[in-house]
Structures are given as structure tokens and as C-alpha cells.
Amino acid sequence: MKKTIYLLCGLLCDAAVWEAQAAALQPDHEVRTISFEGLASMQAMADKVLADAPARFALAGHSMGGRVALEVVRRAPQRVERLALLDTGFEAAAPGEQQRRMVLVNQALKEGIASIAATWGLPMLAPAKRSEPRLVKAVVDMVGRMSGAIYAGQTRALLGRPDATDVLRSIACPAMVICGMEDGWSPPERHERMAELIPGAKLRLIEHSGHMSMMEEPEAVLRALREWLDMNTI
Structure with a gap:
């Protein structure tokens, strides 16, 4: 099995x-x-x-x-x-985590998830990987399939962990x-x-x-x- x-x-x-x-x-x-x-x-x-x-x-x-x-x-x-x-x-x-996270969440809610996709995604990669177009596009596209509301909800979950x-x-x-x-x-x-x-x-x-x-x-x-x-x- x-x-x-x-x-x-x-x-x-x-x-x-x-x-x-x-x-x-x-x-x-x-x-x-x-x-x-x-x-x-x-x-x-x-x-x-x-x-x-x-x-x-x-x-x-x-x-x-x-x-x-x-x-x-x-x-x-x-x-x-x-x-x-x-x-x-x-x-x-951690103390101050909510304030830090909500900066991008509020931007995504106001301007759309695409406005923060690269800002959020690039720092998640190793420095040398941030210049690999295919990888960067895959991460940015994945974030772009989400929404500000999804981001806000998942952030609430993380803050309440x-x-x-x-x-x-x-x-x-x-x-x-x-x-x-x-x-x-x-x-x-x-x-x-x-x-x-x-x-x-x-x-x-x-x-x-x-x-x-x-x-x-x-x-x-x-x-x-x-x-x-x-x-x-x-």
C-alpha cells in the first residue's frame, strides 16, 4: 500500500x-x-x-x-x-511582528496583491537566486495567484499561532x-x-x-x- x-x-x-x-x-x-x-x-x-x-x-x-x-x-x-x-x-x-507584517498586508489590500509580489517574494530567495529570471517569475506568479484578502487571513493565522x-x-x-x-x-x-x-x-x-x-x-x-x-x- x-x-x-x-x-x-x-x-x-x-x-x-x-x-x-x-x-x-x-x-x-x-x-x-x-x-x-x-x-x-x-x-x-x-x-x-x-x-x-x-x-x-x-x-x-x-x-x-x-x-x-x-x-x-x-x-x-x-x-x-x-x-x-x-x-x-x-x-x-514576537513583539512588533504584527506591525511589520501589516505594512505589506495593508498595501496588498489597498493596491492589490501584485503590488507586493516582488517586494515580498525576492527577499525569500537566497541573494544569488534573485537574479534567476525563471525562479523569480515562478515565485512572483505564485504570489500573484493570491489576493489581499487571502494574505490578510493567512497573516491573522500566523499572528495568532x-x-x-x-x-x-x-x-x-x-x-x-x-x-x-x-x-x-x-x-x-x-x-x-x-x-x-x-x-x-x-x-x-x-x-x-x-x-x-x-x-x-x-x-x-x-x-x-x-x-x-x-x-x-x-
Whole structure:
């Protein structure tokens, strides 16, 4: 029987962010990519994942999707067969975070999502990758498929996120933490701490990659995910 793998998308991301990995894993697994347009809380996003999930499944989350994955583990730890967290975090919202995030949200609501697509997307990439036209276009186009209302709702979800330190400590399945070495939004040091908190977790840092590691270095991320899928149950 094929393993069911959920790939959870991050803020302003859709299935394009996981396209390379989903295509490569699909022949041997049932791959379900989930994005979170129209939802405004971590709880609602976790409910979407669990709504039609099988009794046991593998779960990988990127950025905001990693935080959703932790909420899924909080609610149904016995159902998560293995967990991968990519370019994400675990802390509650920091002081001043709301004000910083709302600058671009308000611009998107007033002027349209296209007005912030490049402003938001380019810093997510490693510096050297910001001059790769095909990659930049893929990120900007993905953001452009969203809307100011989607951005506002997902931002509300992120600002209301609970601290997940205790969830990390409680994880009892094979786990891997993956991060772009040049991720300036959620840096490697945070992922090192996450890997320390999760019993038996493996840490894999992706060279030449920023926050959008799956799009920036798709083969390196795929290798890490294949290793994750082969990890023995702890």
C-alpha cells in the first residue's frame, strides 16, 4: 500500500512550491498538496488537513505550513507517521511582528496583491537566486495567484499561532528539520534549535538556498525528503 504524504504550503504559496518534489514522489506514494486560501487560523488549517486524512500519514510542512503541521501534531499525534519541517518556526508571534507584517498586508489590500509580489517574494530567495529570471517569475506568479484578502487571513493565522515548544518536545515519530542555509526569514539557527527539541530528529541544511528551498534547490530537498521517508520508526 502506498504511503500517504501531505505537503503543506506556506504563506502566499500554492502547489507550485512543492511541484518538483510532488512529481518525483507521486509514483511511489499518494501525495496530497494542501494550500490554505480563505482560512484565517492555525486551527482551521489543521482541520483542513485532518478532514479527509487516513488513519496514519506522513506530514511535511513549509513555512506557515510547518506551523500548521505542528498544530496537526498537537491535535492528533497518533496519526502522524513521520514529520518534516522546512524553513519554518515554532515560537509564538514576537513583539512588533504584527506591525511589520501589516505594512505589506495593508498595501496588498489597498493596491492589490501584485503590488507586493516582488517586494515580498525576492527577499525569500537566497541573494544569488534573485537574479534567476525563471525562479523569480515562478515565485512572483505564485504570489500573484493570491489576493489581499487571502494574505490578510493567512497573516491573522500566523499572528495568532501558539508557541509549539512543547509540541516539538513531544514528537515521537521520525522527524527531519530542513532549512536553506541562506534563509534570512527563518534562519538555520532556529532550525538547529528545533532539531534539538525533537527527540531523535535529523537536521539537513540546503546549500545555495533561502526560504523557498523546494523551488531554489529542488533536487537537494528531494534527496532530504527521500532520506526522511526511509527513516526507521523510533
